[in-house]
Amino acid sequence: MSCNLKTVPGMMSLFPARYSVDRHTDMDRIFSIHSENGSIFTLKPLDRESTPWHNITVTATEINNSKQSSHIPVFIRILDINDHAPEFAMYYETFVCENAKPGQLIQTVSVMDKDDPPRGHKFFFEPVPEFPLNPNFTIVDNKDNTAGIMTRKDGYSRSKMSTYLLPILIFDNDYPIQSSTGTLTIRVCACDNQGNMQSCSAEALVLSAGLSTGALVAIxxxxxxxxxxxxxxxxxxxQRKKEPLIISKDDVRDNIVTYNDEGGGEEDTQAFDIGTLRNPEAREDSKLRRDVMPETIFQIRRTVPLWENIDVQDFIHRRLKENDSDPSAPPYDSLATYAYEGNDSIADSLSSLESLTADCNQDYDYLSDWGPRFKKLADMYGGDDSDRD
Known part of the structure; x- marks a missing residue:
């Protein structure tokens, strides 16, 4: 862009002055001025299409007397150069009927340009050099800054090609020449006999094949x-591939006990037999321990028959003595703990009612010294023995 530079009026005065730009009128700092001769120049690029005019204020101050100053408005017009290419004036939704005939007009396009040449706009339309001859459509320049799109063949099939892309080369007559390529999208649609569009969507193709919307939803x-x-x-x-922990009762695994129902407890384990403690008078035959299988089978030893009405403590001591003196009994890693309370003891009565039967006599004469509040109590216990009897 170019800027028309002019000399500030009055700068060649007899009194030398210093010039400056009022920044309140040039917030973007686009312009600057020479402080001595008043020449205005640009600091940033200018765009006529966004801001065609700029209004700034120049301040002139005398060098010898700073109190003498004046403010001068300056109007700057931005001149235009051809730096924008022409383009479509709008987005066109173009369609062609399946039953179209050759030479039928389907669309008229127009263009726009942001530039403002002095002689006015003049645009031209041509096919792109890469495709100078299009077999489907023809571009006709109407010489009035518009162009018409004409059909070139008889009939179009949506099943073969549903959309066509037509590139159009657009350029102006200003200097330097600016050009651009606009692409027109043309859809093939079903039309009636008067050329009115009925449907261009893909659903229409499916319906023509015999499938309805309900059938598609059902599928x-x-x-x-x-x-x-x-x-x-x-x-x-x-989930079926996951086997249970124990499939059947015959499955033998270490430290696994299968219970078919709740309960069980000691009857289901082979660790110990508590029958001896439950009935110490019962006769027992020597049995092998069932918690640890010994490596060798020792000779079964005979135990002395239990006495009748034997004390549990004596029974336990005899059993321990027999096991300690038996050389054939291995030292198994097991521990049996027995809780024995011992013989009972007779407890004396703690009732205070028996204190009346004690032989010792107590002296209650001190109750009369406690005052009138304890007089009745002193009469009851402080009298003679004959009175209490």
Whole structure:
């Protein structure tokens, strides 16, 4: 862009002055001025299309007397150069009928340019050099800054080609010449006998094949249901592959005990036998320990028959003595703890009622010294023995 520079009036005065730009009128700091001769020059590029005019204020101040100053408005007009290319004036939704005939007009296009040449706009339309001859459409320049799009063949098929792209070269007559390429999108549609468009969407092609919207929805639902069934079947199959911890009772594993119902407890384990403690008078035959299997089978030893009405403590001591003196009994890693309370003891009565039967006599004469409040109590316990009897 160019700027028309002019000399500020009065700058060649007899009194030398200093010039400056009032920044309140030039907030973007686009212009500057020479402080001595008043020449205005630009600091940033200018764009006529965005701001064709700029209004600034120049301040002139005398050098010898700074109190003497004046403010001069300056109007700057931006001159135009051809720096924008022409383009379509709007977005065109162009269609062609399937039953169109050759030479039929389907669209008229116009262009616009942001530049403002002195002689006015003049635009030209041509096919792009890469495709000078289009077999489907013809570009006709109307010589009035518009162009017409004409059909070139008889009939169009949506099944073969539903959309055509037509590039158009547009240029102006100003200097330097600016040009651009606009692409026109042309859809193939179904039309009636008068050339009125009926449908251009893909749904129309499906309907023409015999499938309705309800049929498409039903097919989509069936596909979704099949996918859900496949996912459920895969999940059930994966769950069935997980075997339980114990399949049957015959499965022998270390430290695993199977209970078919609640309860069980000591009757289901082979660790110990507590029958001896429950009935110490019962006769027992020597048995092998069932918690640890010994490597060698020792000779079964005979135990002395239990006495009748034997004390539990004596019974335990005898059993311990027999096991300690038996050389065939291995030292198994087990521990049996027995809680024995011992013989009972007779406890005396703690009742205070028996204190009346004590032989010792107590002296209650001190109650008369406690005052009138304890007089009745002193009469009851402080009298003679004959009175109390």
């Amino acid at each position: 989509l639902l069936c596909v979704i249901i099949l996918l859900v069934l496949v996912v459920l079947f895969a999940a059930l199959k994966k």
